[in-house]
Amino acid sequence: MKVLNDQVFSSVESIQQGFKDVEYICSKHIATTLYVAYNLEKPVLVEGPAGVGKTDLAQRAAAVLHLPLIRLQCYEGLDESKAIYEWKYGKQLLYTQILKDKLKDIIKGTNSLAESIKALHKYDDIFFSYEFLEPRPLLMALQQSGGAVLLIDEVDKADEEFEAFLLEALSDFQVSIPEIGTIQAECKPFVFLTSNNTKELSDALKRRCLHLFIPFPNAKMEREIIQIRVPEVSERLRRQLVAFIQQVRKLDIKKMPSISETIDWARVLLVLNAEKLDVETVKETLHVFLKFQEDIGVVKEHLPEMTSNAVKEGGE
Amino acid sequence: MEQVLHDFISSLRSFGVRISTSESIDAFRAAELVGYEDREILKTSLSAALAKTAVEEEKFNECFALFFSFNSFPDNETEHILRADSQHPVSPLTRMLISQSHAELMASLMEAVEEAQTNEIKFFTQKGLYTHRILSHMGIDGLDRDIRLFRQENTPGSIQQAVQLQEARDRLFENVRGFVEREHDLYARAPTEDMMERYLKNAKLGELEKSDYDRMYVIVRKMAKRLSDIYSRRMRSFRRGHLDARKTLRKNMAYEGIPFDIKWKKKKIDRPDVIVICDVSRSVATVVRFFLLLVYSLNKAIIKTRSFIFCSNIIEASSVFDDYPVQEAVAKLQTGTGLDIELGSTDYGRAFLDFRKNWLDAVTRKTSVIILGDARNNYGDPQTATLSLIRKRSKRVIWLNPESRAFWGTGDSEMKKYLPYCNIARECNTLSHLERAIDSLL
Numbered sequence: 001m002k003v004l005n006d007q008v009f010s011s012v013e014s015i016q017q018g019f020k021d022v023e024y025i026c027s028k029h030i031a032t033t034l035y036v037a038y039n040l041e042k043p044v045l046v047e048g049p050a051g052v053g054k055t056d057l058a059q060r061a062a063a064v065l066h067l068p069l070i071r072l073q074c075y076e077g078l079d080e081s082k083a084i085y086e087w088k089y090g091k092q093l094l095y096t097q098i099l100k101d102k103l104k105d106i107i108k109g110t111n112s113l114a115e116s117i118k119a120l121h122k123y124d125d126i127f128f129s130y131e132f133l134e135p136r137p138l139l140m141a142l143q144q145s146g147g148a149v150l151l152i153d154e155v156d157k158a159d160e161e162f163e164a165f166l167l168e169a170l171s172d173f174q175v176s177i178p179e180i181g182t183i184q185a186e187c188k189p190f191v192f193l194t195s196n197n198t199k200e201l202s203d204a205l206k207r208r209c210l211h212l213f214i215p216f217p218n219a220k221m222e223r224e225i226i227q228i229r230v231p232e233v234s235e236r237l238r239r240q241l242v243a244f245i246q247q248v249r250k251l252d253i254k255k256m257p258s259i260s261e262t263i264d265w266a267r268v269l270l271v272l273n274a275e276k277l278d279v280e281t282v283k284e285t286l287h288v289f290l291k292f293q294e295d296i297g298v299v300k301e302h303l304p305e306m307t308s309n310a311v312k313e314g315g316e
Numbered sequence: 317m318e319q320v321l322h323d324f325i326s327s328l329r330s331f332g333v334r335i336s337t338s339e340s341i342d343a344f345r346a347a348e349l350v351g352y353e354d355r356e357i358l359k360t361s362l363s364a365a366l367a368k369t370a371v372e373e374e375k376f377n378e379c380f381a382l383f384f385s386f387n388s389f390p391d392n393e394t395e396h397i398l399r400a401d402s403q404h405p406v407s408p409l410t411r412m413l414i415s416q417s418h419a420e421l422m423a424s425l426m427e428a429v430e431e432a433q434t435n436e437i438k439f440f441t442q443k444g445l446y447t448h449r450i451l452s453h454m455g456i457d458g459l460d461r462d463i464r465l466f467r468q469e470n471t472p473g474s475i476q477q478a479v480q481l482q483e484a485r486d487r488l489f490e491n492v493r494g495f496v497e498r499e500h501d502l503y504a505r506a507p508t509e510d511m512m513e514r515y516l517k518n519a520k521l522g523e524l525e526k527s528d529y530d531r532m533y534v535i536v537r538k539m540a541k542r543l544s545d546i547y548s549r550r551m552r553s554f555r556r557g558h559l560d561a562r563k564t565l566r567k568n569m570a571y572e573g574i575p576f577d578i579k580w581k582k583k584k585i586d587r588p589d590v591i592v593i594c595d596v597s598r599s600v601a602t603v604v605r606f607f608l609l610l611v612y613s614l615n616k617a618i619i620k621t622r623s624f625i626f627c628s629n630i631i632e633a634s635s636v637f638d639d640y641p642v643q644e645a646v647a648k649l650q651t652g653t654g655l656d657i658e659l660g661s662t663d664y665g666r667a668f669l670d671f672r673k674n675w676l677d678a679v680t681r682k683t684s685v686i687i688l689g690d691a692r693n694n695y696g697d698p699q700t701a702t703l704s705l706i707r708k709r710s711k712r713v714i715w716l717n718p719e720s721r722a723f724w725g726t727g728d729s730e731m732k733k734y735l736p737y738c739n740i741a742r743e744c745n746t747l748s749h750l751e752r753a754i755d756s757l758l
Contacts, residue, residue, distance in 0.1 A: 032350070032361055032364075035349075035350070036361045040349065206368040208338075212364060213373060
């Protein structure tokens with residue numbers, strides 16, 4: 001992987017700093033894993049609950065490295081024609097029509113069927129060459145001469161067959177196309193795979209990746225994130241709202257508030273000109289970070305004490 | 317350092333983390349890259365390369381802490397300074413203890429460990445053996461002889477010397493034993509776990525200790541995953557199929573026979589639709605427990621289950637599984653708390669009658685009905701006609717009986733009478749039996 005902004009990945013600390021410059025706070029754990037993955041040229045399999053910034057990590061990595069981000073969103077039924085490559089059927093048909101006369105010229109001088117086929121064979125693979133190849137994300141990532149960041153998002157949503165296709169691409173950074181042959185990466189892309197663990201991934205796939213688990217951040221880290229993303233929020237409010245969210249995550253609810261939702265909440269409070277948390281404000285803005293009616297019910301039950309706890313923790 | 321990493325990986329394997337060769341190569345490269353200076357960074361890098369799931373990460377942390385804990389000879393806080401003034405030429409081990417040179421002791425221990433090959437320890441019963449091997453290699457015999465000689469000298473100085481040496485010997489013994497214990501924890505887990513698993517799979521469920529349950533749950537979960545995997549592969553063959561030439565031709569007549577719209581031969585596999593009727597009286601309780609655990613651990617997409625439990629009367633228990641996690645639900649059924657069930661004497665006849673009255677509609681041509689029970693009806697009316705009716709409506713009736721075949725039909729067992737109305741009747745009292753039963757369903 002030869003890239004412009006290579007020196008960022010020369011040590012764990014510089015990675016942390018580099019990501020901070022693009023507004024992403026990454027813990028030492030994340031930074032170390034990225035450091036190892038980048039230098040060993042290994043894909044990273046990122047796991048963790050929804051909304052902890054798994055996808056964002058890849059996007060920011062592309063920003064840090066000044067590389068294009070190529071994204072492949074996985075879903076059930078995704079196949080190689082959508083992920084790796086496809087032939088431009090339309091173009092092939094069109095060309096055969098246009099070139100009909102040309103074909104006549106080619107077989108003009110021949111006397112028998114066998115001979116004309118022989119003549120045609122000279123131009124055998126012309127319709128199955130690079131010109132007629134439509135690269136999809138995986139192939140595209142391998143073809144980037146300057147390198148790229150390849151994000152394979154929610155790989156657990158794809159079928160088992162697709163995982164099998166990935167194996168070749170991830171371990172050898174190459175793609176086999178029967179009509180052309182094997183295409184090697186010009187420059188190995190930096191690969192991120194994310195998974196929400198809806199399905200156990202195959203061992204073969206895991207073996208080819210480094211594993212990174214991102215949990216919900218602790219209060220200190222979450223405060224840092226809010227500070228860098230919504231700097232207008234006052235120190236006191238920041239402490240209070242993070243303390244509140246941290247309490248909510250301890251409750252037994254259907255969907256935990258994610259980091260992006262904490263950020264949204266901070267923005268909403270900012271718009272509402274809230275100076276500090278109070279029961280009324282929280283009650284009216286609960287739906288910003290809670291997406292199920294039942295969850296809102298659960299939180300409402302404990303609202304007064306949670307708010308006072310958060311206010312206490314955040315400092316008056 | 318390479319050897320250390322090697323040992324670490326093999327001990328990680330014995331903790332039950334599966335590590336392939338390519339992963340260990342990654343680990344080596346990662347360690348080479350980040351160096352050994354920063355413990356946290358090293359740990360993170362190794363963990364990224366070796367531990368690939370949350371469970372494995374937990375094991376990794378445990379193993380890492382254990383493995384890198386023992387790196388120096390524990391200080392013995394003795395304040396007495398052993399006197400070296402003695403007429404006897406003392407053995408090297410005695411000299412090391414007298415001079416309290418930890419480095420030398422450590423080196424000697426490591427050498428002895430290498431010689432004794434403690435990393436091949438397999439069973440906890442071997443701990444004594446390995447301890448002895450290490451000690452004798454370090455020269456414990458010489459030490460013992462010296463202690464004896466000091467005693468025989470019988471001067472106050474030499475007696476004191478002997479006492480102190482004895483104390484030092486005890487400490488040494490403790491240390492070596494502790495070391496062997498750690499080696500055992502590091503290296504001997506996998507074989508023991510394997511053995512336990514094999515044993516538990518074939519152990520009679522009724523005779524299991526409560527303490528084994530946790531391990532059983534793990535095995536059940538593994539089985540469920542395996543079955544799910546096999547089945548999802550079968551589903552796939554349904555999706556692919558072969559080209560159906562006849563259908564394709566017929567369909568494409570309209571396009572002058574050019575095959576635009578291609579039809580595939582499809583093999584349809586139904587999602588098994590299962591109704592489980594379980595006797596929860598004490599005699600079959602454990603088998604039912606693990607059976608339900610296995611059924612409900614299977615992916616919901618793969619098997620559709622409704623469950624009924626009965627003792628004196630019958631109730632539907634499916635909702636319990638919707639409301640609680642599987643393990644909890646199973647425990648709940650066992651005690652019958654919060655459920656409308658009478659835990660009196662078992663009445664198969666009444667259970668079948670009630671089932672017919674209330675839920676017979678649920679049985680369709682696609683349904684497999686599984687009955688789990690010992691058919692001990694306390695001499696009541698067996699209601700074989702009802703069972704026959706259930707069988708006629710269903711795809712098949714499978715009876716799993718925890719008693720072995722020889723006991724069927726003895727005493728108040730009505731198994732012989734029920735037998736003609738079952739498509740399959742099996743003895744079922746170990747996990748392996750359960751696995752086979754589920755397998756035949758899918």
